[in-house]
Amino acid sequence: MANPTDLSYTDEHEWLRVDGDTAVVGITAYAAEKLGDIVYVELPKVGATITAGAVVGEIESTKSVGELFAPVSGEILEANDAVVSSPELVNNDPFGAGWLIKVRVTSTGALLTADEYNALTGE
Amino acid sequence: MTEGEFLQSAYRQIRELLSDSSASTPRYSPLHSVHEALGAAFTDFAGWEMPVRYSSDLAEHHAVRGAAGIFDISHMAEISVTGPDAIAFLNFAVAADVSKLAVGQAKYSLLLNEAGGIIDDLIIYRLGDEHFLVVANAGNRFNVVPPLQTRTAGFRAVVVDQSDETALIAVQGPHALEILKNTVGLQLADAAAERPQATLADLKYYWSLPATFSGNPVLIGRTGYTGEDGFELYIDVAQAQALWVALSEAGEGRGLVPAGLACRDTLRLEAGMPLYGHELDLTTRPDQAGLGRAVAFGKDGDFVGRKALEAPLPAAAPVLVGLVGEGKRAARAEYEVYLGESKVGVVTSGALSPTLGYPVAMAFVDASASAEGTILDVDIRGSRHPYTVTALPFYSRKKN
Numbered sequence: 001m002a003n004p005t006d007l008s009y010t011d012e013h014e015w016l017r018v019d020g021d022t023a024v025v026g027i028t029a030y031a032a033e034k035l036g037d038i039v040y041v042e043l044p045k046v047g048a049t050i051t052a053g054a055v056v057g058e059i060e061s062t063k064s065v066g067e068l069f070a071p072v073s074g075e076i077l078e079a080n081d082a083v084v085s086s087p088e089l090v091n092n093d094p095f096g097a098g099w100l101i102k103v104r105v106t107s108t109g110a111l112l113t114a115d116e117y118n119a120l121t122g123e
Numbered sequence: 124m125t126e127g128e129f130l131q132s133a134y135r136q137i138r139e140l141l142s143d144s145s146a147s148t149p150r151y152s153p154l155h156s157v158h159e160a161l162g163a164a165f166t167d168f169a170g171w172e173m174p175v176r177y178s179s180d181l182a183e184h185h186a187v188r189g190a191a192g193i194f195d196i197s198h199m200a201e202i203s204v205t206g207p208d209a210i211a212f213l214n215f216a217v218a219a220d221v222s223k224l225a226v227g228q229a230k231y232s233l234l235l236n237e238a239g240g241i242i243d244d245l246i247i248y249r250l251g252d253e254h255f256l257v258v259a260n261a262g263n264r265f266n267v268v269p270p271l272q273t274r275t276a277g278f279r280a281v282v283v284d285q286s287d288e289t290a291l292i293a294v295q296g297p298h299a300l301e302i303l304k305n306t307v308g309l310q311l312a313d314a315a316a317e318r319p320q321a322t323l324a325d326l327k328y329y330w331s332l333p334a335t336f337s338g339n340p341v342l343i344g345r346t347g348y349t350g351e352d353g354f355e356l357y358i359d360v361a362q363a364q365a366l367w368v369a370l371s372e373a374g375e376g377r378g379l380v381p382a383g384l385a386c387r388d389t390l391r392l393e394a395g396m397p398l399y400g401h402e403l404d405l406t407t408r409p410d411q412a413g414l415g416r417a418v419a420f421g422k423d424g425d426f427v428g429r430k431a432l433e434a435p436l437p438a439a440a441p442v443l444v445g446l447v448g449e450g451k452r453a454a455r456a457e458y459e460v461y462l463g464e465s466k467v468g469v470v471t472s473g474a475l476s477p478t479l480g481y482p483v484a485m486a487f488v489d490a491s492a493s494a495e496g497t498i499l500d501v502d503i504r505g506s507r508h509p510y511t512v513t514a515l516p517f518y519s520r521k522k523n
Contacts, residue, residue, distance in 0.1 A: 033164070036175075036176060036179075036180045036385055037179050037180045037181040037182075039181075039451060039453075039475045040451040040452055040453070040475065042452075058504070060451075060452070060453060060475070061180070062180045062181065062184075062385060062386075062389055062474055062475065062477065063175075063180065063385050063388070063474075065455065065504070088181075091179070
């Protein structure tokens with residue numbers, strides 16, 4: 001699946017859709033495919049303060065456990081309850097219905113463009 | 124240098140070469156190009172680049188439980204044992220009593236060291252009066268063949284590693300029989316007619332029949348590692364691709380999907396089957412791992428590991444148990460197990476069971492914490508989750 005060019009990325013295989021001071025965050029199709037079928041997602045609570053680079057959630061597949069790293073610092077505005085109840089959404093629609101959290105951003109870490117992320121994953 | 128010493132030396136060199144270079148130069152199955160064409164994702168397994176999944180672990184898992192899956196397990200090691208003393212040799216070398224096997228019958232067994240530790244778990248097929256096939260794990264090929272060679276001393280028995288020439292394809296699931304019966308070019312050998320179970324339909328679990336595929340010999344075992352009905356087919360590597368294609372064509376309309384190692388692991392876990400390196404290793408006695416019955420103390424004569432295992436299991440030795448949890452968070456290998464505040468064990472395998480919908484795990488725990496119904500806590504990345512000690516297997520197929 002091509003990485004949308006209007007998104008930003010991290011080297012932890014997350015994507016961000018930045019809109020003003022908010023950002024929606026998910027994991028990339030590449031990450032979802034590498035993990036395999038996702039069966040459990042744990043997300044931070046609404047209102048929680050997160051720090052860029054810290055572990056804020058977990059994404060488990062049948063085979064492995066992936067950590068969700070906060071790509072930005074800020075406050076959790078929304079967590080996607082749909083992926084908690086239906087984790088397969090992350091595999092089926094990683095850039096859409098499989099989004100994970102919405103954050104009010106206070107500062108960002110190092111972000112990549114789609115081209116830079118493509119280079120990272122060799123695609 | 125005798126032939127045996129020469130072979131041992133050669134194996135040692137091969138083993139050293141493999142241990143130096145296995146990371147950079149994976150081995151490929153004779154079916155590798157088939158998997159590539161099917162769009163498989165690959166993983167390193169014991170130095171082999173093998174399919175981990177083709178589409179979805181869960182879809183492949185459910186297909187095996189509900190219809191059928193086809194697996195490439197050509198990385199497994201096949202070792203022939205022949206000679207007038209083949210029975211006496213194997214009865215000395217492995218834990219089973221192979222004299223009890225009829226021609227065509229198979230048995231799950233163990234290769235033990237002198238201390239009673241497990242070098243590998245094996246399936247042994249009796250193919251003739253003086254002919255056996257020993258199947259070992261891929262990662263243990265070079266741990267199994269040399270001791271088998273060494274243990275032939277004094278026996279008129281010959282051990283030959285046929286792994287490089289042998290491909291292994293498993294078809295597992297409730298539709299497996301129909302698929303094999305409809306595979307073009309696959310037919311039972313004439314010799315099958317003389318067996319007590321002379322057809323695939325009559326073939327019992329852990330029995331085998333000789334067959335041919337396009338005139339080439341195939342051994343069909345009613346064996347597997349999924350907890351479902353199914354078959355394993357041993358064939359020369361040169362015919363492996365054609366057999367895979369023929370089986371796949373027979374599977375069209377019968378729900379057959381190619382299935383990777385990821386679902387193989389969740390399937391065997393649900394079926395309570397041990398995986399070497401997780402539940403079994405050199406420091407584990409069979410009776411710790413629930414495999415006491417795989418050791419035939421009643422057979423005549425000595426066998427490697429007998430003396431050590433005739434001593435009772437020390438009271439402090441941990442034992443293998445099944446654990447069942449709630450919710451969706453899986454206890455996984457190496458997670459610690461607690462009874463109250465005391466650490467009592469460690470998880471060896473675990474996953475969210477695709478069939479059952481709740482987490483299941485196997486763990487070694489202190490005997491005092493091993494009674495069925497005991498509620499233990501597993502530390503899942505910093506938080507404790509209750510798990511109940513449960514009899515294995517977690518899943519058993521409905522039998523007709």
